[in-house]
Amino acid sequence: MKQEGEFSVELFEEYPDVSFYTVRFDGDLLSEYEKFLKTFSSVEERKDDLYIIVAWMDRIAKNGALERYFRNESKMKDGVGAVPIETAELRLYCLRITDKILIIGNGGYKPKTQKDYNSIPQLNDSVELLAGLDCIIKKRISNREITINSKELVGNLFSFEL
Amino acid sequence: MKKNPILEKLRKEVPVSIRRDVDFSFELVDRIHQILVNQNKNQRDLAKLLGKSEAEISKWMRGTHNFTFQTIHRIEEVLGEKIIAVTGLPVQKNHFVYLTAFNENTTLTTSECKSKKISITSRFNTSFTTRRKVKSNEFIN
Numbered sequence: 001m002k003q004e005g006e007f008s009v010e011l012f013e014e015y016p017d018v019s020f021y022t023v024r025f026d027g028d029l030l031s032e033y034e035k036f037l038k039t040f041s042s043v044e045e046r047k048d049d050l051y052i053i054v055a056w057m058d059r060i061a062k063n064g065a066l067e068r069y070f071r072n073e074s075k076m077k078d079g080v081g082a083v084p085i086e087t088a089e090l091r092l093y094c095l096r097i098t099d100k101i102l103i104i105g106n107g108g109y110k111p112k113t114q115k116d117y118n119s120i121p122q123l124n125d126s127v128e129l130l131a132g133l134d135c136i137i138k139k140r141i142s143n144r145e146i147t148i149n150s151k152e153l154v155g156n157l158f159s160f161e162l
Numbered sequence: 163m164k165k166n167p168i169l170e171k172l173r174k175e176v177p178v179s180i181r182r183d184v185d186f187s188f189e190l191v192d193r194i195h196q197i198l199v200n201q202n203k204n205q206r207d208l209a210k211l212l213g214k215s216e217a218e219i220s221k222w223m224r225g226t227h228n229f230t231f232q233t234i235h236r237i238e239e240v241l242g243e244k245i246i247a248v249t250g251l252p253v254q255k256n257h258f259v260y261l262t263a264f265n266e267n268t269t270l271t272t273s274e275c276k277s278k279k280i281s282i283t284s285r286f287n288t289s290f291t292t293r294r295k296v297k298s299n300e301f302i303n
């Protein structure tokens with residue numbers, strides 16, 4: 001079910017050259033990325049897919065969130081991408097702000113029989129959340145509410161609402 | 163540096179084989195990317211050279227594609243450079259031996275290897291995992 005309400009963007013993990021951020025809805029105990037990790041670490045048949053994603057994200061943490069590593073997922077010209085695990089049926093969605101800043105959202109199970117994410121509500125909601133966030137962040141950057149300082153998002157990272 | 167406890171726990175569970183596969187895939191595509199950059203080419207050029215679509219090449223270059231040997235050989239052929247090579251074969255003097263996918267910036271000469279106390283014998287007899295731990299020393303001259 002689509003989650004509504006205000007949310008914030010918060011630092012998830014930090015590395016020497018890259019920062020991972022995630023999204024947390026107000027009042028939620030877990031961030032969106034934590035929900036994804038928690039959910040699929042308890043599903044035995046999805047564990048290998050999850051491990052591939054964790055190992056892949058660790059490489060991104062070292063190499064940077066370079067555009068060429070991501071699969072563009074949203075219809076719009078935004079930075080929403082999926083972790084491109086060819087053999088896996090798990091999808092995790094991210095929003096590339098720069099090569100050094102990545103916002104990680106949620107995702108879900110996408111059976112190989114389903115061609116697009118749009119027909120799966122959980123996946124569609126995850127992509128729409130990041131696509132909407134991309135829009136708001138760009139506005140806040142243009143009016144200087146948010147600034148990018150190397151690998152850091154600085155400024156108003158609260159009270160986002162789609 | 164901030165770390166997340168949920169992810170930290172999962173990291174410890176990731177099987178070595180999966181991490182090795184993912185790391186190797188990244189090293190492979192980064193090597194191809196490096197050759198393209200050195201030759202002032204891009205993914206579109208590679209697609210043309212291989213007779214493939216740009217979308218297909220883009221898919222390969224994301225760090226998780228399971229390349230076949232035939233594909234790697236074809237890429238080596240059209241780019242005119244080695245991407246991977248078999249290890250453990252007799253070493254020829256002045257011939258680079260690559261122990262895994264590689265990065266030109268990590269090239270070490272024999273004297274540099276000696277100064278770092280890396281023995282050629284131990285490098286060739288070590289297990290795959292051990293060899294990967296000395297990735298920056300994976301070249302000999």
